[in-house]
Every structure is written in structure tokens, then in C-alpha cells.
Amino acid sequence: MPEMNRQILLANRPAGAASTSNFQSVEVPLAPLTYGQVRVRNHFLSLDPYMRGMMNDSKSYTAPQKLGQVMCGATAGVVVESRNEDWRVGDNVTAMFGWQNYGTCDGGGLQRVDATHVPLSAFLGVLGMTGVTAWYGLNRVCAPTPGETVAVSAASGAVGGIVGQLAKRRECRVVGIAGGAEKCRYVVEELGFDACVDYKKGSLQTDLAAAAPGGIDGYFDNVGGVVLDAVMACMNPHGRIAMCGAIAGYEGQKLVMANPALILVSRLRVEGFIVGEHPNDWPVALDELGGLVAGGAIRFRESIAEGLASAPEAFLGLLAGRNFGKQLVRLI
């Protein structure tokens, strides 16, 4: 009997909000490796908001996820079998194997990682795309100078939490925006932000103005919609807005920008980016982040769902903001 590989496929596309019925779990036998192939047992799967965009068949910055195929996603795991001389059993690797327990490839797309001093899961978060996304948007788009005020939405999320901590190190006043008192407390007390506004309280505009009395110079936007509108009204002249995500619209909600004339009136720069398109910045970012993580200077939290079968529910929770920090699935 060959060993079996559990996979989760995209069964159909959401009409409106995503649900667990969009996914299908299957089990397929693992074929024997051919020459040059490597097999990885995935230990962690990263769940990220961009996946919601891929479930649609519409224009996005990523190609749509194909129906009937394994949901895409970043994974971290260990080589368990190799017929490729570049890779050995026991090697720790990250890859884009998606929502499945095992990944098989010819070695292309594998990154070797050193999990001696940091846990393997960190390479899907602060030392992976998550961290580099935070670093890039803050440094290359918001580009704050000391004394400026930086705001970030989804502040307790994986990206937002890093953005704010990096901005504090650049001697900025840092204002988070998050949903609920517990997240706001975490953002201020554990991550060290200067303030955090609870957008669920219903007084976002007033609370934001109070938290940023000198106005906002750089905004790292993960959500779009009314939160973006409220921040734009607080932006100082020549402010910079990094558009990293628009999670408020991921379920198909039609999000307009209420007052785009502010871009002109306040001479703002609003810039969308995808970190994968800036490979030259990765080594710089990872070098800085690696040092900070090793030195304990950056705090991060993980929400870990147990087992591949829990991935769909955990993903829907992420979209609804039920996670706390980086959302992962433990696969082993």
C-alpha cells in the first residue's frame, strides 16, 4: 500500500462570501519518486488573505486558482525522501506546495532554511513573505522619517504587527487600527504601538484624529473601504499610503473610495504593491528581520489550526478577522 497524501482542492468558486463548501478534501496515493525528485512532508501551511482573491475568476494580481486543483499556498516542511543530490532527508525547506500534507518536486521552488535558532513556522511569517511585505511597504512606500506618524490597519495581524514594530524602530509615532478591545490591547501592550483604534467601536474618525493628533504621514493599508476613507481624511500633506490589501472587499463587497480628491488636496501618494515583484529587496529585508527576530526585538504571534482538515475554517476565520497574528495550519 503506498502512503496517502491528503489534499484540499478548490471545488467551486464562491458566489459572494466564501464558505467551506467551496473546498473539497481528497486523499491520493503518493507515487514513487523518479530520478531528480524530492518529497517534503509539510509541517506548516500559511493562510493568507490573497488566497481569497484567487478563488474568484476575476482580474486580480494573481492568476485565478484552478478548479479541482490543490489550493495554492506557502508551506514549511522537512525533506523525507530525495532522489536529487542537492537535497537530503532532514533538510528544512519552504515551498509553495499549497494545501496538502506532502509536496513533491524536482527541487525547483524549494528554499533551504536554517531552523536552528528560530522555529520553522517563522519562515512562513516574519521571516517569509509576511515579514518582507511589511518591510517593503513601510520602507519603500510609506518611507517615514523619524517623528512622523505611521498608521496601519489589521494591526494585530501578521503583517500589520511587523509594520508597526519596524516603524517604532524608525522613531515614528505608530497608530494601529484593529477590531475589538483585546486586539487593541495586544497591539499597544505587547507590540508597543503608541495607540490602537478599535474600528468596531463606531467612532473611527474621531478616535483616529485623537490617536494621531499631528495627522498621519504614512499609512499601511490592509483593509480598504471605510477604514481607508477615515485614514485619508487624517493624512498630512505629502502623505504616503501603501496599499497592501483590501480585505474589506474580498467577499465581493463593492468598495469605493469616498473622497479621492484628497489625493490632490493633500498631495498624497497612493501605491499598490506585491512584494513578490521586488526580489532585490528580499535579502535586505530578511537580513534586517532575521537580526531582529534572533535578538528578540520583534514580537509576533501565531494562530495555529491543527490538521489540514481545519484549513478551510481557519481561512474563513482569517477573512473574518478571528485570527490573532499569523494564521498557520499545523499539518503534522
Added chain:
Amino acid sequence: MPEMNRQILLANRPAGAASTSNFQSVEVPLAPLTYGQVRVRNHFLSLDPYMRGMMNDSKSYTAPQKLGQVMCGATAGVVVESRNEDWRVGDNVTAMFGWQNYGTCDGGGLQRVDATHVPLSAFLGVLGMTGVTAWYGLNRVCAPTPGETVAVSAASGAVGGIVGQLAKRRECRVVGIAGGAEKCRYVVEELGFDACVDYKKGSLQTDLAAAAPGGIDGYFDNVGGVVLDAVMACMNPHGRIAMCGAIAGYEGQKLVMANPALILVSRLRVEGFIVGEHPNDWPVALDELGGLVAGGAIRFRESIAEGLASAPEAFLGLLAGRNFGKQLVRLI
């Protein structure tokens, strides 16, 4: 009897659309010059969309125009009396004297211009703020490379016409957007744009896609609103949008941006600017523009209203798009 100076004041602020009743014409005697003063007979007054924003008492990139004061604006004229050794009768100058026949000052704010080879009025247009605005937005924000496609709205207007001609010199495909067949014909046949879309035809999105089959890489926006929405849907990844004006909203129309998620999806950069904030670029821009104008390589058209009394109607016409090229008032 002292000589009299005709002035137009802002009498009251528009509630909705501006009208001639917002303005008041007065005549005041010219006081004798005191030591150090200079008197200029204004020959031309520049009318510009930004003035509409100043008529409101709301946040804009300029301070509101004060009630009961001379409407502000750029002027070009000739020194007719001087008690300042730096300025002589006959000197050609530009200044911000506003809507009046004469300007008196202590020499500060006057710029000497050389009208030997180009008409004095050009220093209010292609060789003034108008030209530098076009140059800055194109080169510093849109920053197109040869072979890219640049679009510009209000293409037959003073700024738009220069943007397109400069972009052609940078070997771009240039698509104008203007209102009406006559303006579109002018933009293509006289200014040399590759295409011009008539937004009044009611098929803007389709026509734009046809005029820019390879998508749009740089957009110089003078109007905002549905035109901006239509262009955004055609933008190529990593496109740049220079927000120079939002004339569609100048009468208080609430303009939303229909699909801001495109900034993320297409990784756009949207940037508002005011050319007065970039003094270092003026000499560079004016040097290039001066050479082009002197060599006849840039074409421009002026709509000239006769006499200060015609300024309010001419200004309302500018807001309604009834002008053709740079809108001026001849004051002498």
C-alpha cells in the same frame, strides 16, 4: 483726478455651482506710489481651474480666497511707474496681481520676462505655471518610457495639450480625452496626439480601450470622476497616475473612486501634486519648454476674453469646458 483701477472681488461663496453673482466689480483710485513701490499695468490675466477651489471655504491645497478681496490670479504686464531702482518703466513682468487692471507692489513677487521672441501671454501659459505643471506631472509622476502609452484628460486644455506634446517627444503613444468632436479633432490634427476619445459620446470605456489597445501606462488626470474611473480600468500593471485636477468635482459634486482596489490589483501609483511645491524643477522645465516654444516645436492655443468685465463669464466657461486651450483675459 487720480487714475482708477478696476477690480473684481469675490463677493460671496457659491452654494453649489459658481455664478457671476459671486463676483463684484469695483473701481478704486490708484494711490500715488511711495518710495520703493512699482506699478504694473496688467495686460493679461490667467484663468485657471484652481480658482474654483479657492472660492469655497473648505480645505483645499490653497487657502480660501477672502471675501471682499480681489480674486487672486497670475498676470502678465508692463511696469508703468516705478520708485524702485530694480524696476524700470517698460519692463515686462509676471506677477500674482489677480483680477485687476493694475498691480502695485514693492517689487517682491515680480518676475521679469523676456518677451522679445515669444508673446507676453505665453508666460501665463506654456512658459508659466501651466507649462511647468504639464512638465512636472508628466516627467516626475507619469515618468513614461519610450513605447509606453500616456493618456491625458482635458486634452485640448492648456495643461493637457502640453502634456500630450511632451509625451509624444518622449516617444510614447498619446491618447487624449476631450469633450466634443471639434476638440478631439484639434488634439489629433493640430497637437499630434495619436488618438483622442470624446467622453461626451457616452462610450468612454470602449472607446478608451480601442484607443489604447496596449493599455495605459501613465495618466495625467485633470478631471477626476467617471473619466478617472474609466482610465483606471485600462491601466497596465505598475501604471502611474498624476492627479493634477478634479474639475469634475469643482462645483461640489461628490466624486467617489469607483474601484480603488485596482490600485492594488494593478499595482498603480496615484499621486497628487501642486507644481508650486517643486521650485527646483521650474528652471529645468522652463528651459526645455522655452527651447521648444522658441523652435515652434510646441503648439498651443489661447482663448482670450476681452476686458476685465468679461472675466467672470470666461471663468465659468472654463469650468464648463467651453474654452479651447489656455483661457486668458486681455486687460488692455
